[in-house]
Amino acid sequence: MSEQTPQRVPPSPTPDPSTRGFWEAAKQGKLLIGRNTKTGKTHYPPRPICPFDDEGEVEYVPASGDGTIYSFSVMRAKIPYAIAYVELAEGPRMMTNIVNCDFNALRVGQKVKLTFVPSEGDGQPVPMFTPA
């Protein structure tokens, strides 16, 4: 990892009434995913209505924070950054960034773990991943 590389500061997310709980949990260091109380199937991003089944309620549960890189790309911008889909240990694939890493060493299938990065403005923590 190059100490000289400036790290991109993410823009702040704009929560809506249905996601305030998600972003509040992020302030406590938790990544919430949706789980259907009847089927047990998990989804991401979490939403009050299960994207898979009409039956059952959605409860928001914390993910373990373990995952693997499903795919990624390094945007060769002024401040380069790595965008990725990380497959969580619980199943869902979530869009995220891989941070605190050597971009050239990133690989599909690589194990990563959850971290939080403060965003612009109010510093709302945003869930990201770093090599495990």
Add this chain to the structure above:
Amino acid sequence: MSIRGKACIVGAYEHPTRKAEDKSTAQLHAEVALGALRDAGLTRKDVDGYFCAGDAPGMGPLSMADYLGLDRLRHVDSTDVGGCSYLLHVAHAAEAIALGKCSIALITLAGRPRSEGVATGTAPRAGNPAQPDVQFEYPYGAAIANMYAMCAMRHMYEYGTTSEQLAWIKVAASHHAQHNEHAMLRKVVTVEDVLNSPMVADPLHRLDCCVISDGGGALVVTKPEIARTLKRPIVTVRGAGEAVKHTMGGTIDLTYTGARFAGARAFEEAGVKPADIKYASIYDSFTITVLMQLEDLGFCEKGQGGKFVADGNLISGVGKLPFNTDGGGLCNNHPANRGGITKVIEAVRQLRGEAHPAVQVKNCDLALAHGTGGSLGTRHGSATLVLERE
């Protein structure tokens, strides 16, 4: 009920401009509308159906109907599924015509992202916060290029696809663009040129990306009875299919596109198979877009797209499947950041025998046009048309 044989494309026009600093977006829409109607031998007074998408300024068909002075409309449709909207509009126009809801439908696209300095592929767009995905994507710098790049990265991981194979798609497009006097990039490039161009978003290089251009295009669709009274060669809509694919609650699979479904539906309606197609217009926002769609449309097995596109197989007169003989979005034109209408226009040129002689496919009586709108890395629309010369 099928739309097979129920509607014909009788007018097609692509604006020659690639940089329209002194024209408004509405003006470009109007110019392509008149161009397509002139091509068909019709006038604005004949139009009773109008189709446009998100690139039309103001309140879509209302603003444009007002500006154009269309006063006989009895059917409008502003379905917006991004860059493939206009292929879908052809299908929807055919449906409306088959049902008698309109008889002469006009479809327009125009825009000027080049003059407006839009960093189309590399600048993340904030979008509307009410859009449910924005807060889960925008903070991460989700743009267009890195979304398609993630598809390429996963495709390489699962199937061993290489950057050299992707580069062949650009090489083929450039071979065609050299003959198009309006194309933005007319220089023939090599695989090495593509690989040596700067990396934009790993593994996509600058030459894996389409151009950013101003301009537009328009189409006129009508029923066969009217088409036969006009002087242009008749291009009939033989089959159409559409599909939507998205992140599926976190189960997204980046290795395939909605073309898998849209294509199958279009082929079924048309009663033909991929091997019957003489020419294909394939949406080419990036090289990887073409490769994945070719697989999903059934031109080759899943995962074999890299081998299929290599060694000039997409070059007219050289390979088995001539594609994007106008140079496509990769070299010619990607007006309004939406390449759908130019895909139909070049297919119509091929079926009429009016493509540039150097790229005209011999006896081209059956063609396919396919588009993607939105982002393969998240959510997108897919639309396929099978067109035939009567």
